Amino acid sequence: MPQQLFDPADVQKTFSMLTVDSHNTTLLNEISLRASVDDELSFGPFPPGYHFVRAENRIAGIPNEHFELALVNEITKEIVYYNRVIYQKDAFLNYMPVTQILIWRSPKPSHRGVLRDLPGKVFSQYLLEKYNVIITDRHQTRDGMSFWQSRLYDAIASGHHLYAYDMITCEMRPIMKDSDIGNQVDWLWGDEEHHQNRLAIISKFPLPAVY
Template identity: 30%
Template structure:
């Protein structure tokens, strides 16, 4: 599970207006298709879109059509290699701090939609402190919702998925194991699943 890292390049790129607008224009030039998120009302002048492969999702402010801006971005990876079952991993999540009123709760809603669609969500290998807080909240909420939550350490000999049954168990035993500063944490992951694995 995640190696804790400082701010990322994509965060720096999307935070600066000039590079954000360039990234928005590049994304829109590839003819994205609409992305539908149940319960999310897209404000006038905005577009919620995904790339053709469905692995990049963006909320874009087009109120100034010549200078669109990315307000929210997430990239996903689909794989069956990590745990032997098809799963989804968010490898990049970013929200514009200037548009907090619009994006508050949006990452949680997108995560929930991805869990609904792909059934199994796996944490990414590297996370910022914001990413860690996001995953802690998703894990706690999933335990409260009765989803299956697991811990896995690929560096342990004969490693197996360990089911986490309660919020207290997660906070006491597995939260301290899951994140850290050394490379071995890239082999540790948390898994949220709507079915027993």
């Protein structure tokens, strides 16, 4: 069984902290001075006052190498988008994919314009372009499942390589066309214990990787 990467209760705690203004400001102060990655993004530019930052291995309690991405607004002094990403090496895949384990967006209407389609753009135009392979995390809400299914359809349209993958048995099921996504949903997502070991993969090249 792969190591538990985070406590699902911690996700709700983090969501609550980001929603409460004072806690949001605390996190802002901790990461706002980290390296800006605005110049690395193929999308944008953002409206005045917004910029994108990245923090490396800031959280001591996460055993994996990780980074955080945040869209901050310097005018209102708040984080409006937050994404926590881990590296998750897999010997069978012969690669080290990245996994988004926590994504949050501000519910405030003043930020809806800049946040529209941002999670999908970060996924496809930053993470996939930079790291080549992205896999699902082992604990997903219904929103997370819906988000990933949308990315799978996008990836097929873009000509990427998609798989349904069991980390224990190393079974890999290629996803070649739109109908394959629907056929693999019940295999990938569910409440049974074995579903924790089944992941969707989007890759820019065939897997397992060959060097």
